Amino acid sequence: MMSTKAFTLVPAIEREQLLGDRDRGSLECVECCGRNLYVGTSDCFVYHFLLEEKTLPGGSATYTATRQLHRHLGFKKAVSELRAASALSRLLVLCDGCISLVHMLSLEPVPSGARIKGATAFALNENPVSGDPFCVEVCIISVKRRTIQVFLVYEDRVQIVREVSTPEQPLAVAVDGHFLCLALTTQYIILNYSTGAAQDLFPFCSEERRPIVKRIGRQEFLLAGPGGLGMFATVAGISQRAPVRWSENVIGAAVCFPYVVALDDEFITVHSMLDQQQKQTLPFKEGHILQDFEGRVIVATSKGVYILVPLPLEKQIQDLLASRRVEEALVLAKGARRNIPKEKFQVMYRRILLQAGFIQFAQLQFLEFADLNQLTQGDQDKVAKCKRFLMSYLNEVRSTEVANGYKEDIDTALLKLYAEADHDSLLDLLVTENFCLLPDSAAWLEKHKKYFALGLLYHYNHQDAAAVQLWVSIVNGDVQDSTRSDLYEYIVDFLTYSTDPDLVWRHADWVLQRSQEVGVQVFTKRPLDEQQSGFNPDDIISCLKKYPQALVKYLEHLVTERRLQKEEYHTHLAVLYLDEVLQQRPCTPDKDAEVTETQAKLRRLLQESDLYRVHFLMGETRGAGLPLESAILHGKLEQHEEALRILVHELADFPAAEDYCLWRSEGRDPPYRQRLFHLLLAVYLGPGPAAPARTVAAVDLLNRHAVEFDAAQVLQLLPGTWSVQLLRPFLMGAVRDSIHARRTTQVAVGLARSENLIYKYDKMKLKGSSVRLSDKKLCQMCQNPFLEPVFIRYPNGGLVHTHCAASRHTEPSSPSAGART
Secondary structure (H helix, E strand, C coil), X not given: XXXXXXXXXXXXXXXXXXXXCCCCCCEEEEEEECCEEEEEECCCEEEEEEEEEEECCCCCEEEEEEEEEEEECCCCCCEEEEEEEHHHCEEEEEECCEEEEEECCCCCECCCCCEEECEEEEEECCCCCCCXXXXXXXXXXXXXXXXXXXXXXXXXXXXXXXXXXXXXXXXXXXXXXXEEEEECCXXXXXXECCCCCEEEEEECCXXXXXXXXXXXXCCEEEEEECCCEEEEEECXXXXXXXXXXXXXXXXXXXXXXXXXXXXXXXXXXXXXXXXXXXXXXXXXXXXXXXXEECCEEEEECCCCEEEEEECCHHHHHHHHHHCCCHHHHHHHHHHHHHHCCHHHHHHHHHHHHHHHHHHHHHHHCHHXXXXXXXXHCCCHHHHHHHHHHHHHHHXXXXXXXXXXXXXXXXXXXXXXXXXXXXXXXXXXXXXXXXXXXXXXXXXXXXXXXXXXXHHHHHHHCCCHHHHHHHHHHHHHCCCCCCCCCCHHHHHHHHHHCCCCXXXXXHHHHHHHHHCXXXXXXXXXXXXXXXXXXXXXXXXXXXXXCCCHHHHHHHHHHHHHHCCCCCHHHHHHHHHHHHHHHHHHCCCCCCCCCCCXXXXXXXXXXXXXXXXXXXXXHHHHHCCCCCHHHHHHHHHHCCCHHHHHXXXXXXXXXXXXXXXXXXXXXXXXXXXXXXXXXXXXXXXXXXXXXXXXXXXXXXXXXXXXCHHHCCHHHHHHHCCCCCCCCCCHHHHHHHHHHHHHHHHHHHHHHHXXXXXXXXXXXXXXXXXXXXXXXXXXXXXXXXXXXXXXXXXXXXXXXXXXXXXXXXHCCCCCCCCCCXXXX
């Protein structure tokens, strides 16, 4: 590995500036916003420094930090995290599980005392969704297990807007828009907190290494992956960049384009995002913080703060060219496009290309020979060097103005060179915009046995049928091409996203015959909008009848993922589950046998679905030795006594019986729930086997669910031999509920009496006033005069005919209804 000098390490804050003569205390966290640098310490202090930058003649820089203020937060714990919200002039400080708001300059807490409690870590949303410029969005890991909370933070108040549950305990979080990137106990995931949709990324072992979750740009994150890899992931759950390899013990990472900077116990390493190579290593011991702030990379030990100053990109490129490392220089130059204004970049890039060309020619001494044959003189190494140079040259010019009018020739030549050299860039060329001539290119690819690449060429030219047929031939072994070991899965994925129904149906049997579980994905993973066109579920089910495993997967997709409310799908899936359960059962049924995955799915479907044919399934399970399933079906038919009898007498599964009462009464009124629990108590106390065990279960039921019972009815059912001490929790709960109900009723009666007294007073006031009626007085609804002394008067003084009031019940000149007198 050849090193590149991309950064220099310069001190910003020394130990004496930070801690002075104090022996206690150490640096715990850092935040930088413009010239403002903040440091949080282990003894609960926050320090504010101003940074002064001085540029040196060589393009590097030095920093001077001047201490402004420091403040003790009043806790005994360390300051865990600092984040600046410059739009609000606020600094968010996490200490002792609480996020406080302090002023960025005075470090004074906001007068309102606004804070967020119960946080273990937090992140700011740099791509906010609220649209309010006077607040920032904060995502916290809550002390509540497996919970993420989203807050809006204003200058002097905070507001919770969302609480999200996670599959496992979150350890680290980064946020972009509605998307959370989370490090959980065993994996990384992307979670859309608006829709609840989650996407698994890859495994992660929290016991082996510290998680790293870093937002590096719009909808993109950097993560510490397995095997010492820095992995990039978008909010869609895919990686658009190759990973970088860093230390297994990395404890921090930052991005300063085009580099990823990583920190471990002994070194700072710099890795290129363009070619994934490690470019620089800087010794740095006892470091525990590495963060980037708007392009400024800061590292810190427990005693001091340092800044990694990047060398200008053009200086780095010139150093590479001076070392004859042309490929690296060109890669870095192309990557610099996003950091340099367009016109300046074009001038610089042309100059770099010219230098690179002269270096390449000088290395091979092209000017000493008249043509390639004279140059190489049969030396295949030189021929290979010439072709590599030609590939490099054509690849560089194909996207410039030089290629205008020659795009087909350039891309076709590149394809031939790549295919002949077995170059990885062949596939990159074919999956991006290209102008390769189809007949010439197809013949060349076939000549060099690049059949997978030939399929990509067909696909690019809208000949998907030819592409898939060629790939199928590779998988079947009719032609040999080892480009992709996972070509079968690639074909399935290709067909899944194909918009041509005929192509999918033509190859459906082939993909299913090779693997039912994978092949069915052409139907289950298809985008929902495409499932409506050319892929009728009934047609798919008819096709899958020959493939039972695939049929189950597809019905699960319809029922549990798409949630189609169609009886035959639910019934069909239940019957398939039942058949598999019966096939898997041992010859001699054992009620203590472990529940299989299929049986668990069957029970879940029977409980959660209300669409299957209950009577039909009841007949299928009768005599099949499936008591729990039968109990569920009896419950669906409201045959609760029979269901509870099965659970108590046949299975002796008392927890299941209690769960049954809770399940069937979910969403129902209290009397219905009470009736179920009384039924269960009656079954426990009734005749049957295992009486002592049922007696214990009855006592536990009463004591655990006292609120669900009518105490008067229960006392009439209980045997006289039971002691008061045995039922003490139940009796205490019953007495407490009775007293509470009586007091609540008394309060309600008192309130009703007060309200009635108010109404009587209002009525007396209204009756005490006189009304003058004449033939000039008009009804305020129909605007006609009163012909007889019969009328209705509204509280606002309006007079109307009795028949007008009967047809309309709103006050005249009033939008709301009023009382009549």
